[in-house]
Amino acid sequence: MAKKYDSLAKIIIANVGGTENISALTHCVTRLRFTLKDESKANTEVLKSTDGIVTVLSAKGQYQVVIGNHVGDVFESVCDLASIHSNKSEDSDEEKMGVVATLVDTLSETFFPILGTLAGVGIIKGLLAIGVFLNVLDASGGTYEVLYAAGNAFFYFLPIMLAMTAAEKFGSDKFVALAIGAALCYPSLVNLTSTDAIGVAFRDTMFATDYYSTFMGMPLLLPSGGYPNSVVPAIVAVYFAAKLEKRVTKLLPASLKMFFVPLIVVSITVALTYLIIGPVVSLLTSIVGQFFLNMYSANGIIAGGLTGGVFSILIIFGLHWGLVPLALNSLGTYGFDNIIPTSFSVTFAQGVAALAVYLKSKDKALKKIALPAFISSMMGVSEPAIYGVTLPKKKPFVGACIGTAIGGMLAGGLGIRRYAMGGLGWFALPTYINPETGSLNDVLGLLASVMLSCTVTFIITYLTYKDEVVVETEGDTQHVSDNLVSGGGK
Structure with missing residues (x-):
């Protein structure tokens, strides 16, 4: 059954070089973001002049077709007509992009799928704040608690949500990624930081950190409150898991892959995330956060x-x-x-x-x-x-x-x-x-x-x-500002 935007989708597919030229496709709030195998095959001027397309841009190694608020519907039509079933293909060529562009692209593509929900549940929290301010809601009542859970749960379990979208980005098994994200929100580990510290890692250095438990004798360095609400640790962990998964898959015989690939990837990734990936990423993100905080505080x-x-x-x-x-x-x-x-x-x-x-x-x-x-x-x-x-x-x-x-x-x-x-x-x-x-x-x-x-x-x-x-002069078309035409200029 034809969809409303199928005609526009056909024009877009044809003028980005056809289905065979599309390496990957995602979308954000207003744009279709193509990764094309050969951008020179795209007919940019044709797309720009097409009704329903605002403009076309090329940035960060992506060919971006700006649609507007109905981009999601156009995206679905393009995916259906071009038989695109994933936002990431095996032959996507990210090495063509620079380090900064790749980093921004990774964060962007990981966040795009959840932005609508992120905004929606955030509004719930805002409306609850209004309700308490107007004395319409009791912050200690059951109604508030239920609605607050609806608004806050997505943020609390953000590592799980980001693990899923990161799996799509990096080509990892989604359920392996979800297991890793869930481990970062596991209650007993989250609550560790509320107990008494059992030691100090990197004592007498600027990186001195309390730790509350160990893994095989090595200290677990957790940020205050653990990893719920965190952003980057889950993405980096899934990136590592995707690389490890491909290596393990090649090494194991087909009869063992179903169980042993998740076993090896999840256990190794979760352990390394709590021991190394999480602490390092948390340190770097806290430095960046503190930089911005200091910048705004200073001036x-x-x-x-x-x-x-x-x-x-x-x-x-x-x-x-x-x-x-x-x-x-x-x-x-x-x-x-x-x-x-x-x-x-x-x-x-x-x-x-x-x-x-x-x-x-x-x-x-x-x-x-x-x-x-x-x-x-x-x-x-x-x-x-x-x-x-x-x-x-x-x-x-x-x-x-x-x-x-x-x-x-x-x-x-x-x-x-x-x-x-x-x-x-x-x-x-x-x-x-x-x-x-x-x-x-x-x-x-x-x-x-x-x-x-x-x-x-x-x-x-x-x-x-x-x-x-527009003024016609001897067959040529010239664009002249209306103040010159009206005699306002020389």
Whole structure:
């Protein structure tokens, strides 16, 4: 039975070089992300001119087709028509990508499948905070406990969720990966850090760490509270497991593979994760987290201005999702995040820039794009505004970057904190309510930041934007700003 977006999917498949040219395919909130065997076979201009496609980009070794909010439906149609059953194929060529690009790509592809659920359950936690603040819910009551479990369980067992998506990324057995992720959340090991320490590892060094148990005589070095809510340890562990699984599979006879591959891979990986992988990764992520915390503490205005100013540029290359693990790490370690608040106004500013273009422009085709792009941005998705309006017109994009830099400076200067991940656009506001005190100070500060960003963006865009007018001169087509046509220039 034909689906709604099958026609668009057929055009996309044909113009990325056909099914045989697709090495891997994933999608995020707005984009289809292809890994192509030969990118030169893709017809980029044809795709850009196709109705239903916002634009096409090539970044991080990926060929990205920007669709919009209905990207999930288009993804399903492409997968069905191209017979793609996995987001990762055996011959995907990651060695063509640089180290940084590969790292960002890995984190991005691991997080993309869970972003919708991550946002949805985060909203539950935010709404509960509102309910307690308004005295509608009793924080010690059964209703609150059940709903809190619904909102918080996904975050608590995040290593299990990430283990599954990492298995898809690295080509590992999903259930082996789930066993590893589950071991990182096992209650008796999680609760070890609440007991008395039995020794100190690396005594008299800067890495001195208490330990609470041992494995074959070697100390188990656990972060405070264990690995629930953690991000990177599970991903690295599954990466190691995927490599080990392939080696073990080659060595064992077929009759032993079914039981012995999981036996060997799970036991070795879990042991090494608790002994080496987990402690090393936790140390590195804590250093990164502390760096950002110190940066915002030292000068929140500058740090916020930089984050807010460049965030739209990161969106262009799909690099903005690389900040999600940093934010989650901060939430898990400190109970709050300073990074996302300084870039919160970006989607709104890009939308307001599109609105300014809509109000100023006389181009009917552009206005048809600009108004829906504005609405989409208010819901937290800025790509239609960026690729459809502000970036092609340049000045609106620059105006939005300036606006978000100024708004980010205010957010950073106020030290605005986010206490949970969840929601896009206005739906994320409840996550800024302090869950311990019920204070709305961070919400009010965030709104002030958004209003400042949007005001600056609208003024800059409205004052600087001019339609381009097509003028025919001796058979040649030229684009001339309307102020020159009307005699406003020389």
